[in-house]
Amino acid sequence: MSSSTSSEVVVRTRHLGKAYQLYAHRSDWLKQVMFGTWKTYYKPFWVLRDIDLDVYRGDSIGILGRNGCGKSTLLQVICGMTLPSNGELRVTGRVAPVLALGATFDAELSGRENIMIGGAVMGLSRSEVLEKFDSMAEFAGIGDYMEQPVKHYSMGMRTRLAFAICAHVEAEILVVDEALAVGDAAFQRKCLDWIDSFRRKGTLLFVSHSPAEVRRLCNRAIWIEDGRIRSQGEPSVVIRAYHRAMAMEKDDIHRFSVSE
Numbered sequence: 001m002s003s004s005t006s007s008e009v010v011v012r013t014r015h016l017g018k019a020y021q022l023y024a025h026r027s028d029w030l031k032q033v034m035f036g037t038w039k040t041y042y043k044p045f046w047v048l049r050d051i052d053l054d055v056y057r058g059d060s061i062g063i064l065g066r067n068g069c070g071k072s073t074l075l076q077v078i079c080g081m082t083l084p085s086n087g088e089l090r091v092t093g094r095v096a097p098v099l100a101l102g103a104t105f106d107a108e109l110s111g112r113e114n115i116m117i118g119g120a121v122m123g124l125s126r127s128e129v130l131e132k133f134d135s136m137a138e139f140a141g142i143g144d145y146m147e148q149p150v151k152h153y154s155m156g157m158r159t160r161l162a163f164a165i166c167a168h169v170e171a172e173i174l175v176v177d178e179a180l181a182v183g184d185a186a187f188q189r190k191c192l193d194w195i196d197s198f199r200r201k202g203t204l205l206f207v208s209h210s211p212a213e214v215r216r217l218c219n220r221a222i223w224i225e226d227g228r229i230r231s232q233g234e235p236s237v238v239i240r241a242y243h244r245a246m247a248m249e250k251d252d253i254h255r256f257s258v259s260e
């Protein structure tokens with residue numbers, strides 16, 4: 001636990017694992033639905049294994065790891081978007097998941113209508129959403145597109161809308177999964193400034209491929225490899241270990257291709 005955080009654990013996982021069901025043929029899915037009680041028609045693909053994690057109130061945790069190692073899945077499990085396959089999970093407090101919220105937008109509805117629904121999903125009353133609407137619209141900064149169906153939005157505009165809602169729901173835990181990667185420089189700056197102020201009062205879980213961002217915003221880093229926590233602790237220490245492993249791997253690949 002960092003000295004800047006409290007002793008209250010807001011996210012606790014023990015031996016948490018997540019497996020997806022992989023089917024060799026499409027028809028196997030239907031067979032599983034119909035005859036799954038007697039026979040299994042899929043192979044489990046373990047994406048997370050044995051995750052033991054304590055997140056303290058006030059922590060800002062940066063999650064690192066190569067593509068496909070399980071970072072997003074871990075956040076999705078913590079947000080309640082997908083269920084763990086085994087182990088324990090306890091989350092205390094309102095969670096605002098930026099990318100996950102964007103993924104639930106109804107593409108046929110306008111930005112304004114999605115704000116009304118998204119705000120309600122995040123626990124705001126109708127009058128609270130109406131009261132905060134102008135401020136959300138200003139944060140999103142998408143102008144007249146607020147009245148257009150979301151299906152006409154770019155990825156960056158969807159993320160702006162999702163971030164604007166999350167920034168107004170007074171969540172205790174903010175989950176940012178590479179959401180900044182799709183924003184332009186001005187929006188990234190705005191979000192980073194907002195995250196910077198949020199982390200002074202809330203708890204942050206932040207997936208990023210930018211070590212500089214993790215160093216600046218986080219008091220702890222977690223490096224995930226092949227679905228397991230490989231290392232966690234002070235960001236600069238974890239980042240150094242992660243980079244060293246990446247560099248050694250690059251050297252191995254280089255040696256292999258030279259000796260071929």
Ligand SMILES: Nc1ncnc2c1ncn2[C@@H]1O[C@H](COP(=O)(O)OP(=O)(O)OP(=O)(O)O)[C@@H](O)[C@H]1O
Nearest residue numbers: 020021045047065066067068069070071072073074
């Ligand atoms: N619904 C799903 N069904 C089957 N496999 C899945 C599903 N969602 C994710 N996966 C697999 O789980 C693994 C972990 O995915 P995840 O998105 O958590 O990785 P990540 O570390 O966030 O990667 P990235 O840095 O590329 O975003 C990947 O191999 C991915 O293909």
